Amino acid sequence: MATSSWHVTVAGRRGRSPELRNLVDLLRFRAADQPERIAYTFLLDGEAEEAQLSYAELDRRARTLAAELVRRGYAGERALVVFEPGLDYITAFLGSLYAGVVAVPVYPPDPLRAGRTLARLQSIVQDSQARVLLSNHAVLNCAEAVFARVPELETILALEELEPARAAEWEPPEFTSDSLAFLQYTSGSTGAPKGVMVSHGNLLHNLQQLHRLDGPRPVGVAWLPPYHDMGLIGGVLWPLYSGGQIVLMSPLSFAQRPVRWLQAISRYRAQISASPNFGYELCVRKVSEAEKSRLDLGSWSLAINGAEPVRPETLARFADAFACCGFKPSAFYPSYGLAEATLLVTGGAKHRPAVIRGFCPERLERDGLVVPRRPREGGRRIVSCGWPSRDQRVVIVDPRRCIELPQGSVGEIWVSGPSVALGYWNRPAESQAVFEAVLRDTGEGPFLRTGDLGFIYDGQLYVTGRLKDLIIIAGRNYYPQDIERTVEQCHPALKQDGGAAFAVEQDGEERLVLVHEVQRPGKVDLPSLAAAIEQHVLAEHDVRPHAVVLIAAGTLPKTSSGKTQRATCRAQFLAGTLSVLYEWRANAPCPNPNHEPTEPTTPLEARVAEVWRDVLGVPRVGRHESF
Structure with a gap:
C-alpha cells in the first residue's frame, strides 16, 4: 500500500x-x-x-x-x-x-x-x-x-x-x-x-488513529x-x-510481580495502558487483597486489550476484582490488529462498555453463519473488536473463492488502507499473495489477507479464530481457542493459556489432539485429570479427543510474544519430543511415553534442573527440556 x-x-x-x-x-x-x-x-x-x-x-x-x-x-x-x-x-x-x-x-x-x-x-x-x-x-x-x-x-x-x-x-x-x-x-x-x-x-x-483515543x-x-x-x-x-x-518497565518485571503494572498506573495517574488478555488474567490471579488496597486505578480510562483473543470471562473477572480500586468497566477497549497492518485495525467505542454478544455455536461451526442469541439463551459469547479505524476498510471474504461474503457470514478478514505495510522484505511472491489480494468478483483491491477468521455483525468485527489453525473434523469447523478454553477450566492445576488443540490424521481421518501444561503435577492424579478433560470436551463440543497429553509447565511452544505455536506443538507431538507427564489415547493410555530425561552434565545444569524440579513439582528435569 x-x-x-x-x-x-x-x-x-x-x-x-x-x-x-x-x-x-x-x-x-x-x-x-x-x-x-x-x-x-x-x-x-x-x-x-x-x-x-x-x-x-x-x-x-x-x-x-x-x-x-x-x-x-x-x-x-x-x-x-x-x-x-x-x-x-x-x-x-x-x-x-x-x-x-x-x-x-x-x-x-x-x-x-x-x-x-x-x-x-x-x-x-x-x-x-x-x-x-x-x-x-x-x-x-x-x-x-x-x-x-x-x-x-x-x-x-x-x-x-x-x-x-x-x-x-x-x-x-x-x-x-x-x-x-x-x-x-x-x-x-x-x-x-x-x-x-x-x-x-x-x-x-x-499513530494518528491511536491518537484519536487519547x-x-x-x-x-x-x-x-x-x-x-x-x-x-x-x-x-x-x-x-x-x-x-x-512509563515503561521490563516484561520480566511484570511477569515476576504483575501488580507492578497496576502500581505504575496508580502512581503516575496514567490514563492509557495495554495488554494482551493474559496480562489482565494474570493480575486477577496474582494480585492480593492487601496489594489492591493500595491501588487507585480511577485515572485509567483506556485499558486496551488486544494481540490475542479477548475473553469475556476475563473482562468480567478483572472488572470485579479491581472495582474496589476504582477501575471502571467502561475503560476496556477491545481491539484487533496485526504487524502487517502496522498495529491497529479495529477498536471499540471509547468510554463505553465492551460489546459482548452470544451466537449459536452450531451454526458458526457447521455452516459458518452468524445466528445471534439472547443473553438467556446462552451460546458462544464473543467480544466485539469494534469498528475499522479511519481510512481503513475491513471486508469478510471466502478464502477459497476470494469473493466478499454478506454480513452474517464467517470468512477471512481482509484489510485495506494507509496502515497496511509495504510487504515482506525480499519475499516478492509471498508479498503479492498476502498484501496484494483482489476480490475476484469486483476487482477491488489491493487487500491484506490477514489469515484470521471473523465476521461483521451490526457493523462491528468479531474475530473467531485463525484460518491455518482451524480444525475440521467430520465436516464441522472447530476453533482451537474455544476447545483450549474448555480444557483449562476443567481443573485448577491446568495452566491458563497453557494449552494447544490441533488435528492429526489417523486412519485417513482427522482426529483431535489436546496438549496442556500442568502446574505442580506431583499433587494431581494425572490419569483422572486426562479423563476429565476428555469428558468435558466431548460434552461441550460434541467431539471426542484422540489424545490428551499433559506436559510440564513452561514447555508449551510459544512465540517470543507469548502466542501459542500450535503447528510447532503438533510437530513435537508427532515426533514424540513433548515434555510429557502423562498421555491418554482413545485406544490405550500410555503414561510418560518415550520420555526419559537426559541427565545434566555440568554443575550449572544440575543446579538449574534442581530449581525447575522444585518449581514444577516433578521428580526429574532433563538437560534438553525447553522453558
Missing part, C-alpha cells in the same frame, strides 16, 4: 506543527516545542528506581548515533537493534531512523539457550542482510560469544562508545512517507520469521516487549505523536 502522499500535523504547546512526513520530523518538532518535557520514564526495578529521557535529550542522542552511522557509511542499510527493554533501545531505534537506516528490532540472544536463540538471530541477519548491530555493553558482555557466531555482521557498535559531539554533525536524511522505517519480524509461529516492511507513512497513519499530553504505562508491534508502536512510539509521557 503506497503511502507517499501521507502526512500529518500535530498539536504543540505553541500551535500546530508544519506537515510531518516521517518520524524524524515528528520527534524534531516535539524536541523544539517541548524540549524539557519527559518523554520516557523507565522503571529499572519495575517499581521506584527511575531513568528518564526528555524530548530534547532523546533528540540529541538520536542525532549522535545517526551521525556515527552515516560517517561509517551505513545510510540506507539495515541495522539490528539488540537491547534489553530500556531507554538505550529507544535511542537506538530512533537514531537509526535519523540516519536513514532501516531499524531491525531483535530480542537479545540468551546465552543459556544459545542453540535456540542463535538460530533465530542468524535467520534474521541473513534475511535482512544487516551489516551493523547496535547494542550496549550490558548485552554485549553477556552475548559476545553468540554474536561472534554471526559472521555476516561486520560492525558491532555500543552506544557507550559514541562521541556526544557528533550530534552537531547530523544532517536530516531525505526520505518520503513511503520510505522504509523498520522491519518488524514476525514471531515465527510457523516457518522462518518474515520481515514486515513498515514505512514512515504507515507509522504516521496508525487526550492532551497523555500519560501511559507499558510493560510489553518493545520488539513487537503492540509494545513498539502502542507503547514506545505513541507518546511521540501525542506529546505525552510513557
Whole structure:
C-alpha cells in the first residue's frame, strides 16, 4: 500500500506543527516545542528506581548515533537493534531512523539457550542482510560469544562508545512517507520469521488513529516487549505523536510481580495502558487483597486489550476484582490488529462498555453463519473488536473463492488502507499473495489477507479464530481457542493459556489432539485429570479427543510474544519430543511415553534442573527440556 502522499500535523504547546512526513520530523518538532518535557520514564526495578529521557535529550542522542552511522557509511542499510527493554533501545531505534537506516528490532540472544536463540538471530541477519548491530555493553558482555557466531555482521557498535559531539554533525536524511522505517519480524509461529516492511507513512497513519483515543499530553504505562508491534508502536512510539509521557518497565518485571503494572498506573495517574488478555488474567490471579488496597486505578480510562483473543470471562473477572480500586468497566477497549497492518485495525467505542454478544455455536461451526442469541439463551459469547479505524476498510471474504461474503457470514478478514505495510522484505511472491489480494468478483483491491477468521455483525468485527489453525473434523469447523478454553477450566492445576488443540490424521481421518501444561503435577492424579478433560470436551463440543497429553509447565511452544505455536506443538507431538507427564489415547493410555530425561552434565545444569524440579513439582528435569 503506497503511502507517499501521507502526512500529518500535530498539536504543540505553541500551535500546530508544519506537515510531518516521517518520524524524524515528528520527534524534531516535539524536541523544539517541548524540549524539557519527559518523554520516557523507565522503571529499572519495575517499581521506584527511575531513568528518564526528555524530548530534547532523546533528540540529541538520536542525532549522535545517526551521525556515527552515516560517517561509517551505513545510510540506507539495515541495522539490528539488540537491547534489553530500556531507554538505550529507544535511542537506538530512533537514531537509526535519523540516519536513514532501516531499524531491525531483535530480542537479545540468551546465552543459556544459545542453540535456540542463535538460530533465530542468524535467520534474521541473513534475511535482512544487516551489516551493523547496535547494542550496549550490558548485552554485549553477556552475548559476545553468540554474536561472534554471526559472521555476516561486520560492525558491532555500543552506544557507550559514541562521541556526544557528533550530534552537531547530523544532517536530516531525505526520505518520503513511503520510505522504509523498520522491519518488524514476525514471531515465527510457523516457518522462518518474515520481515514486515513498515514505512514512515504507515507509522504516521496508525499513530494518528491511536491518537484519536487519547487526550492532551497523555500519560501511559507499558510493560510489553518493545520488539513487537503492540509494545513498539502502542507503547514506545505513541507518546511521540501525542506529546505525552510513557512509563515503561521490563516484561520480566511484570511477569515476576504483575501488580507492578497496576502500581505504575496508580502512581503516575496514567490514563492509557495495554495488554494482551493474559496480562489482565494474570493480575486477577496474582494480585492480593492487601496489594489492591493500595491501588487507585480511577485515572485509567483506556485499558486496551488486544494481540490475542479477548475473553469475556476475563473482562468480567478483572472488572470485579479491581472495582474496589476504582477501575471502571467502561475503560476496556477491545481491539484487533496485526504487524502487517502496522498495529491497529479495529477498536471499540471509547468510554463505553465492551460489546459482548452470544451466537449459536452450531451454526458458526457447521455452516459458518452468524445466528445471534439472547443473553438467556446462552451460546458462544464473543467480544466485539469494534469498528475499522479511519481510512481503513475491513471486508469478510471466502478464502477459497476470494469473493466478499454478506454480513452474517464467517470468512477471512481482509484489510485495506494507509496502515497496511509495504510487504515482506525480499519475499516478492509471498508479498503479492498476502498484501496484494483482489476480490475476484469486483476487482477491488489491493487487500491484506490477514489469515484470521471473523465476521461483521451490526457493523462491528468479531474475530473467531485463525484460518491455518482451524480444525475440521467430520465436516464441522472447530476453533482451537474455544476447545483450549474448555480444557483449562476443567481443573485448577491446568495452566491458563497453557494449552494447544490441533488435528492429526489417523486412519485417513482427522482426529483431535489436546496438549496442556500442568502446574505442580506431583499433587494431581494425572490419569483422572486426562479423563476429565476428555469428558468435558466431548460434552461441550460434541467431539471426542484422540489424545490428551499433559506436559510440564513452561514447555508449551510459544512465540517470543507469548502466542501459542500450535503447528510447532503438533510437530513435537508427532515426533514424540513433548515434555510429557502423562498421555491418554482413545485406544490405550500410555503414561510418560518415550520420555526419559537426559541427565545434566555440568554443575550449572544440575543446579538449574534442581530449581525447575522444585518449581514444577516433578521428580526429574532433563538437560534438553525447553522453558
